[in-house]
Every structure is written in structure tokens, then in C-alpha cells.
Amino acid sequence: MAWQETHKEQSRDRILESAAMLFTHHGFEQISIDQVMKKAELTRGAFYSHFSSKSDLYAQAISKAAKIAYKRKPVDCPSNMKDFSEYYLSAQHRDDEYKQACPLAFLVSDISQQDSQVKATYTKTLKGFIAQAQSLSGNREKALQSAVLMIGGLALSRAIDDKDFSNELLAACKVGVTSLSMEEGYDVS
Amino acid sequence: MAWQETHKEQSRDRILESAAMLFTHHGFEQISIDQVMKKAELTRGAFYSHFSSKSDLYAQAISKAAKIAYKRKPVDCPSNMKDFSEYYLSAQHRDDEYKQACPLAFLVSDISQQDSQVKATYTKTLKGFIAQAQSLSGNREKALQSAVLMIGGLALSRAIDDKDFSNELLAACKVGVTSLSMEEGYDVS
DNA sequence: GTCTATAAATAGATAGAC
DNA sequence: GTCTATCTATTTATAGAC
Numbered sequence: 001m002a003w004q005e006t007h008k009e010q011s012r013d014r015i016l017e018s019a020a021m022l023f024t025h026h027g028f029e030q031i032s033i034d035q036v037m038k039k040a041e042l043t044r045g046a047f048y049s050h051f052s053s054k055s056d057l058y059a060q061a062i063s064k065a066a067k068i069a070y071k072r073k074p075v076d077c078p079s080n081m082k083d084f085s086e087y088y089l090s091a092q093h094r095d096d097e098y099k100q101a102c103p104l105a106f107l108v109s110d111i112s113q114q115d116s117q118v119k120a121t122y123t124k125t126l127k128g129f130i131a132q133a134q135s136l137s138g139n140r141e142k143a144l145q146s147a148v149l150m151i152g153g154l155a156l157s158r159a160i161d162d163k164d165f166s167n168e169l170l171a172a173c174k175v176g177v178t179s180l181s182m183e184e185g186y187d188v189s
Numbered sequence: 190m191a192w193q194e195t196h197k198e199q200s201r202d203r204i205l206e207s208a209a210m211l212f213t214h215h216g217f218e219q220i221s222i223d224q225v226m227k228k229a230e231l232t233r234g235a236f237y238s239h240f241s242s243k244s245d246l247y248a249q250a251i252s253k254a255a256k257i258a259y260k261r262k263p264v265d266c267p268s269n270m271k272d273f274s275e276y277y278l279s280a281q282h283r284d285d286e287y288k289q290a291c292p293l294a295f296l297v298s299d300i301s302q303q304d305s306q307v308k309a310t311y312t313k314t315l316k317g318f319i320a321q322a323q324s325l326s327g328n329r330e331k332a333l334q335s336a337v338l339m340i341g342g343l344a345l346s347r348a349i350d351d352k353d354f355s356n357e358l359l360a361a362c363k364v365g366v367t368s369l370s371m372e373e374g375y376d377v378s
Numbered sequence: 379g380t381c382t383a384t385a386a387a388t389a390g391a392t393a394g395a396c
Numbered sequence: 397g398t399c400t401a402t403c404t405a406t407t408t409a410t411a412g413a414c
Contacts, residue, residue, distance in 0.1 A: 029218035152341010161308035
């Protein structure tokens, strides 16, 4: 039947899901192929039947992680930037309590060290994120600014070794995004 | 004489400068102790007379890199956020043409994977950056938002594999920072 | 397709001569 | 303090059995 995955597709999907979770949380270099395969309940040797290299897996895992993160939004289709940013800039998201975090923030400075396939996947994912923001704010410049406040704010909040300061930063970014969506100059054209 | 460094201090400083440059550009995992020592014109074996571990070096290199990046600002003391952001969010800074870039942006998602010493150093550096922004904008919340737009915007612009899109993002962040510094509610208290 | 075994390279850290 | 040499561990990728 069409909905049934073949055995190979199931294995591939388990590898990809494991990689999405591990890479998003720990970055490219900190995770070995062995760790990914063990989480997928397979052995190292089976890896190269599914992906051509670790870097190839990384690129596809970023795309997968973004899809997973997108699915777990509290509302299917947030109707405004305020709701979107309150979910995105929450302490739960920063602390990755559900292991389904946004790779755009968690891996941002990791990506500039990777090959062109990885960068292309990241760029495509970021463009999707900004398109989503633009559909809510109706203005491209404000959508770009909001995206930077959210992705950059979340990334920075994770690097900080001071909970109060980290929370303060997240709160300021939420205010920034909300202010942007309430300013004059709203433009749906 | 007091200004003269001892031989040991000179070696230590060369190691630190080499590490600052290499780590900022390539991240922690991509750089080996051997590469740092070669750039400092020493051999591997001499490393542990100066630093206790690679991670120890990383923490101190971040602080050093921030001092170097701060020194190379075009103006000694930018008098407003617009000037500051135009330098910080330039294509030259993104492309690291002078190899003296800001580690806050270049390493942001790298830091969350490191030990507490590294995180503490990064946090302290970030607090200094925000204090600088606050002294220019006079308002803490706006300073935090400006810092995120600058650091987050620069970090994101580096991950993007599309020059036009990257430039567009930098431009939007400059506008965002400038707008913040011109809004009502300016508060010098 | 998945397994075990291994090749081949690299890196962090230490030992000991000078 | 700096050097050469080495220990030990890890990792990507491949080979070949089933």
C-alpha cells in the first residue's frame, strides 16, 4: 500500500530524525555518525547506504529539524507576530525542553563553517521563516527585523551563563517584535 | 624595564593572538592546538606551559578577540548607535576582511556547547557590549534590542548563501537599530 | 540493507631531553 | 620554556560476510 514505507525508508527516516535532534542540540562536530546510528538503533556500517557523508546528513537533518520544530508550535497558524514571538522566545524553547528546537537559532554560527550544501539548506529554511513572518507583519523590512530579534535573541540567550540576564534579553526581544508589529507603516501590499 | 614583556609573556601573547584570530573565524572544534601553535611559531609541546587545556585557551581567546575587535573600530568612541551599527553591520565585518571580527556574533551558537568558563567569558563580553550600547541609547531595553539586531544580524548574514539576501538582511538591521535610537521614549536616566 | 572488522587519519595531552 | 616523540582515544569511511 502506498502509505506504507519500505524498510529502507523507515531506517532512513529514523536516522534523519535522530540526526535532527542531536545536531540541533549539539552542533555538527560534537556529534558522531556512531551516536546518530545508535540513537536510530542501527550500526555505523549501515550509514553509507543512506547518506553519502556526514555533511550530507547534516544538510538534510537541518531541513528535517525545521519541519519538526514548525510542527510543534502551540498553534497551527499563529495569527500575529506577538503570539509567534512569545512561543519562539520562551524559556522552554531556549532550554530545548522538548528536544524539538529551531535549528536556525541553535546552529546559526555553526553554519558559516560548513559546505555549500549545508548553507543552501539553511538559507532556504531561513527564507521560509521570514516568509512566515512577512505574512504576519505584511512588511518585508519589519519581517526581517523581527526574524533577527527572534533567531538572534534565542541564539544569544543560549550562550549566556546568567539566567536573569538571559530572561531579560528574551523579554526585550519579545517587546521589540511586538512593537514592530504595532508601529505605523503597516503595509499589506 | 616595566614595559618589557618577559620571553614567556611574549610567547603567551602570540599564542593568544593566534587563537583569537583562528577560533573567531573557524570555531572551537575546527581549530587544533597544533594550528594555533604553528601560527604562533611554536610547537605543540610548549602549549601546556601556558594554558591548562584547549578549552582554557578558548575562553581567554574570546576575551582577547573582543578586545582586538573593539580596538579596530573606525572611530574610537562612536557617538551614536547609527554610526556604531553601520560599522558593525558592514559587509566587510561579515566577510572578516581584516581577520579582527567580533566573536560575539561569529561564535554565538558555538558557545552554548562549551564549558562554564567559556560561557562566563562570553557573558562578560556581551555585558560589556550591551553597556556600550546602553551608554549610546540611554535606554536598557532598546540597548538590548539593538545588540540583538547587531550581533544576531551579523551572525545570520554569515550563514546565508545568497549575497543579495545577506546584504538585504544587514540593511534591514541597520534601519532597525537607527529607528530604535530615534524613537520617542529616549531616556537618559 | 545491515552487520562486524578495520583502515587511515587526526587530535588532546603527557614524558623527558636540552 | 621549548623541543621531539609518543600515548591514547576518537572518528570518518570502506571492505566483505550474511
